[in-house]
Amino acid sequence: MCVIILLILCVVGAIGCTMWLRSFENFPVPYLPFAVDAAYEGMLTFWTYIIILQVMIPLSLYVTIELCKILQVYHIHNNLELYDADTNKQTECRAMNITEELGQIQHIFSDKTGTLTENKMIFRRCVVNGADYNHPPSELEKLYAKPGAPAPPLIPNETLQDDLQRLAGVGGGAYLTPHAQCIQEFLIVLAICNTVIVSAAPHRDLMNASGIIEMHQANNSPATGPTPSTLKHLRPRAKLVTTTTTSTTIINGVPPAGTMALPTDRYTRLAESRSVTPSPPPNLLFAMPAQAHQPTLSPISSSPESTPNSESPSPPLKSKALSNSISPTGRAKAVINSKITSIATFLNAKTHGKRMKIDQTKTQTIYRTADGRPLYEAESPDELALVNAAYSYDCCLLNRSPNHILVSMPTASATLEYEILKILPFDSSRKCMSIVVRQTGTQEIVLYTKGADSSIMPVLAPCTPNSPEALLREQTQQQLDRYAREGLRILVMAKRSLNAADYTDWWARHQEIEMSLENRERRLRDSFANLESNLTLLGATGIEDRLQDGVPETIASLISAGISVWVLTGDKPETAINIAYSAKLFTQQMELIKLTARSRDAAETAINFYLTEMRNAKAANSTGYSLAPRCKPRALVVDGKTLTFILDPKSKLTLPFLKLAKGCASVLCCRSTPLQKAYLVKVVKEELNLRTLAIGDGANDVSMIQMADVGVGISGQEGMQAVMASDFTLSRFRYLERLLLSHGYWCYDRLARMILYFFYKNAAFVFLIFWYQLYCGFSGSVMMDQMYLMLYNLLFTSLPPLAIGVYDNRVPEELLLKNPYLYKNGRLGLAYRPHDFWVILLDALYQSLVIFFVTLCAYAESEVGIWEFGTTITASCLFANLVHCCIEIRSWTVLHVLSIAISLALFYIFSVVYNSMCVNCFGLPSTYWVIFKCFASPVHWLVIMLSTVVAVLPRLVFRTVRISMCPDDSTKVILQSKRERSRGEGLLVTWSRSTSASSIYRIADYGSKNQIINTIT
Template sequence: MNIDVIWCVIILIILCVIGAVGCKMWLKSFEGMQIPFLPFEVNPSYEGLLTFWTFVIILQIMIPLSLYVTIELCKILQVYHIHNNVDLYDAQTNKRSECRAMNITEELGQVQYIFSDKTGTLTENKMVFRRCTVNGIDYNHPPSELEKQYLKPGSPVPPVIANPTLFEDMTATLGDRITYTSSAQRIQEFLLVLAICNTVVVSATPHRDLMNASGVIEDDQGTVTIVRPNESIANDQRAQGSTLSDRYTRLAESRSITPSPPPNTSLKQHVPSLSPIHSSPEASPVSESPTKVHRQIPVSPTVRAKSIITCKINAISSVLRNKNSSRSNLENRSQISPLRNQLLQQSPTNGRPIFEAESPDELALVNAAYTYDSCLINRSPNHVLVNTPGGGVTEFEVLKVLPFDSSRKCQSVIVRRNGTQEIILYTKGADSSVMACLTPCSPDSVEGHLREKTQQQLDHYARQGLRVLVMAKRVLTPMEFVDWLSRHKECEMTMENREKKVRESFVNIEKNLTLLGATGIEDRLQDGVPEALSSLLLAGIVIWVLTGDKPETAINVAYSAKLFNPQMELLRLTARSRDAAETSIMFYLNEIERSLVDGPSGSRAKARALVVDGKTLTFILDLRSNLTKPFLRLTKHCASVLCCRSTPLQKAFLVKVVKEELQMRTLAIGDGANDVSMIQMADVGVGISGQEGMQAVMASDFTLSRFRLLENLLLVHGLWCYDRLARMILYFFYKNATFVFLIFWYQLFCGFSGAVMIDQMYLMLYNLVFTSLPPLAIGVYDKFVPEDLLFSRPQLYRYGRLGKAYKPHTFWLIMLESLYQSLVIFFIAEAAYWDTDIGIWQFGATIATSSLITMLLQCAIEIKSWTILHVLSIAISLGAFYVFSIFYNSVCVSCLGLPSSYWVIQTSMSTSSYWLISLLTAILAVLPNYTIRTFVATIWPDGGTKAILQKRRNERREPLIMGISIRL
């Protein structure tokens, strides 16, 4: 559009130059004689220069300045309707769509590439602990009937049903019935990693996010329960754990004065994490004010801290004892069903802790550990309190937290059990990272067989679509830890390449690990995702799914989501070197090009899908490898692409290269903080308001609650918005150009003097009032294809994806049409009034009326779906013209210093020639356009026209009439 506006400026300059030259030539024709209508001598060149600027003023309507205002108004109304559309409202989550960008609605109808995250975007992000492997044994946790109660979006994560075999193996002892077997100790340590290697905190009350999808902080209507410790309970508990309570008393006192957690700790580690799990009978709810002033009975900080911690320990220990007593009464597996029911009934009201996690994965692992009596009781920046199956309540000193990052793909914590000098590093992360960091061993050794079996089980988990994590540990000597810590602090203090050096320091300590076990977590697909992806693929949109999962897991999910189908040819890039990556890419490219030469029709019918793993992606995106362009050439032959083990920066870079190298319009959709860079890089960013905070939502242009709503947003609203704006802009160019040409033709009869036959008030109100509503009706409410047809025929989206509504040549066709219609309007009126004594204002009133009726008829031809609003826009425009004209010509004899047009319109309306000219010119002006449109729609109907005609035949239940099929 901006290029066409430049062309409008050029056309305006050309018309002004022609007018200036015409004025000069007209005046020069009187050279040597007295000009009868000029009492003084004139300089033709000087007058021509002045006339140039006169034409700039009277023809400036050629530059559609009001078009920009109309476009913005249309977009605001489009955003309003998208925001309030009931089809984009999700009743289960009680969330509706949010439009955070007001100026890109038309780009929703032109998307060519979609880049999507998987976890939380295509899936529920409700992680369910499904399988684990320890000591090479697979422990399954199959779905239960009670899990159906948790399928509704927004419901809590279903509890884990305990595996009795794992309980037996976890508590297996030697002959002395005191010492656990090595396998049992490994299981217990595996569960300990699940409980402490995370950022989970224990809360007294469930967390409620106060920020909505619009980024507005809502008022907190929740209540906070303040515990008033029972003195008798507190006195009984002081004797049981004085040492432990004193330590946490000092911690509570210090935090109450200077709450400054280290950078690696979560912001959720605040004082409420030290609050009791449940309230005592004397508890009373108090509204939480912004200043967080809590009412409580006077009690010393020491006594209060002791009571809080011991109350929490006893509450959780009581729950665990009840669970253990229930299990001890079960001697065979036939009695497991009552146990399951009892475990499911554990809730915060009866002592079960409330875990709050930054990631649903961590929450699933901590809940699984709790099921097997490895319960996280409390967490502070420097200490972790855990109830372990073999050791009861145990306190660990946190020496260092190694947070997760996308390069290492793992997270670690270095702890020391209180009362011992043993320092242990616990790690959990992706199998590709952790398995490579294990202590080297012989494949024939016991440890080697264990790793091989574990890897086989991990591959099996991945093929089932489960997200896999591996747990490992390393025992450090005090000297090793002190030496590493000193070097690590130097890395943290450096000013150059700090992040890289810190990451390398983490890698140096996360090696020579011992395998503990692995987990498989299920993340179900959201409802409607397969159907939405199928429709988007049928619409011709290329879909890339960028995930951090294993290739096997991602491929399984891709088939389940119908991103891949069995008829697709699956291409895989899994190289371990730059040369291998280049060889694979060139091999596939040569095969595809050969198939195009041998059998082009069959090869086009064969859809392809591409799978790229993380290491290959690293080689491809390395600018020194020169593999980016060959890779993009390969992806152009694929309907969908799956990138596995991708990092946030890789996601953003992929969007960038596709947008810049392929010149494609891109859309990125995600739900987490790791998707922000990708969302911001794309032309259109869509955020899913899910489980992982509001970062993606705040960075996005549009917000949805479920992925399936993207189908409606793009295929319906996006296509409508694009088509509406395209036709509205072209109509604006048409009506402005027609009006300018009418004024220009009059210059042939007034010596290019810059005189105008239309009253100045009409000129001012032409765009503002008389022709403002019909473009708005087209730009906001017109539907070129009904909604149901857009859903049933996603292929119609190619109309917007290929930009068919607004091609570069369309502007020039509009200019030719304006030129023709202006000739018809002006010269028919000029011929009708030839050799009469009609005045200039009466002639101008006829021209203004004819042009307005013609433009309204042209608008009627453009309208695809008539509603009462379209009818009113045309009726009000025509009515406003006549009401204003009659009033203005009746009362304004010499208004505003303008020439008098008193009673002009009344005189014109009283003659038959006025009505005949107005109607005849309007019909003749639009007749060619209407005829051509009818002919094209009959002989070469587009997809939308075919769909509408087919729908009408089906509604009338008429047989399909064979038409003429012409193939060029």
């Protein structure tokens, strides 16, 4: 728009120049060459005006905006109210140029686990073989309530422990009851169906949250072990238990885990935890010859190695056929058997006296925490909670490598060794994870699976309706529904026994699929589904993940601010709805709309039905006959299956769904996948043209965060992927309220008013130059010195806009948080509307007319020079701009006063120095001593005062009348706050329980209570 205005002014000036010159064609001027082409001169004048009026395009505005945003980011980053002392983390701004978007958010998309919740998983309930076992909260949990603290240790259920003790008393591998066998297999699933590793040393990241590598221990020798002081620094409450033997295993020149340096050990364990489990070929019945050399196995590395002290090296194979017959599975089996046969006794499994006996052939370092349990490291808190729960019942994961797992059981001298055949990792479409293992002793191959109930229950083996298995599943499902109503996270455990032939056939087909390129992803899913079928139900768990402090209040404030909050979670609907009510995403006053369709037609019917209901309620409300239930605010619940139909472009249900969601205060999406989260953000942003914010803490939230206009990452326990992909980083969800309602409001309001002020002062300055063209024949002459033209925006008026854009608070922070509805100022774009630009432009036009013609009239018929005339106009314009700025400032600080004072000082100091020292500088016309003539002229000062008052008086009157007659919400809140403070100033209210009377005293006389102002009985 500024470009269009500039072009209009230049075209008018060029036409005026042409007309002026043509008016003298018949009246030649004596002694002056006048043989010029008027049209040609008009064209040249057009480009002259482009140069002298280019201030109309506020190029310096871009620099000012960037400076404002940088300083706004600085203040957000250093706000102590956004600092979390428990985690020692503060808010980080990773994007420097979107601070104003924090004040315009209309939709928030939030993950649940780790974002709204603590991500501190507590094993609360489990159901095994239809029997429910509760683990209620204990007093011990209060010691672990601090944010950032680990999950509290689990106190075993006495009933379940009694069943295990009866199981432990049975020898010979026999089971007391089928229920006891089911319990043992349930605990085995908890212990091994995961990616948890047993650490040989505590892990400590070398890179901090800011991306800086901190080398806490410089160690050049790889054989140097951790010192006691280092171990104490890494984990003060832990202890290191080391068993020594006669030999030490050295692998490829690297010392064993107990003697190697911590950084090397850390990266070795990291490589192991991220390695892909090797999948053996189907030669399952292979047996290693007895004379073959059996290599040892590192406690943290799964590759076979030879001990330097070995007395008999491995003999060469005698034939190529024998070489081909030794499969990787056989070699892995030999490694495991070698490992197992060398073990006769184990370390202490628990502090209460459970002994495990290990006969080791090498040094092994096992790290244990203060309570005696091994140190487990997991990819997710869920897996860690399950492994710790199994440990609480004496089912201890002792060792894990890419090839084998070692588990101790509560039975006497029971140690189970498993060879890992295949791991089927978790993915968002299957919603489950599986592991195929072979028990070393029995050679039994078993598939263990854990996952969502919606994924496991449908693939259980078929059974007759009234069979005991059907009754067991019905009892388990009832318990799962109960867990969901309590807001617990549900995982179902199942197994499938496989014979060697079936697994061999599946493995051959799967290998072929893995090497194919056509439809590989779909065929892999089908292959996994083929194996994860006909399962036997073992049990289920209910894990509690508590809400973070301040989450309900934060969500309630955001909804009160008019922001639509969407929570996207992978939990089942019952669990998610329970959490939604706890987090105040839903309230009892809301009308709950549920979309749980199993077909495209059913989804369309449900959406159209609710849309019709909403239209009818709106029509009835407009006629005054609305029913109370129809007037309730609405909340929408939709599951992942329905989202699949809605988000399918072919279904054409996306827009109707968005219309339905737009009429709801909050939306809850259950069983949603990461891709569905990202696509929901995309369609809301593009189809509804709304400003979106996505907040999450894990890698599955990265696509959603990157798709939103503003991405916020929570620096929690799910890694740094979400943080690295985000624009802003918070340590807790509750800080989002202050970030949006306070800083977001300020950033948007400040920038909007600063930009309007910038347009105003530039337009007023340009109009002054244009009015002068009426009196110089549109020649392109300027009455101001060229240095003033260059420095007016760059120096003289640069600080006041910066002060407004960074430090001006329209509403104090406490009032913004107390009145969230004020956020609509930015959400609805009220601070900068299209007509505001034209109002500012008209104001600049009026002020320029006043300044120019008041000065022109004051110097009429005088001998004032062009530079004195121009200096007076420049000074008058500067004073008018600064007074206008004073009217726009809402909260005066020292910085605001300094910006005004420094602007005036810079103008006059530069004028004095320039006019007194520069007689003929830069080839410009001389303005020597002009400013001193102005100082000595009373007309100069009278013109400045008169033109400034007349120019800004209409704006002052308009602002006063508007605040008095029709104040906006921000003004009302400020005035109400001032009235409340003045009404209660110096007063103290007391109440007597015995007399049921309340008295109001002046604080100064409260000690003597001599002056009672009022008593209410």
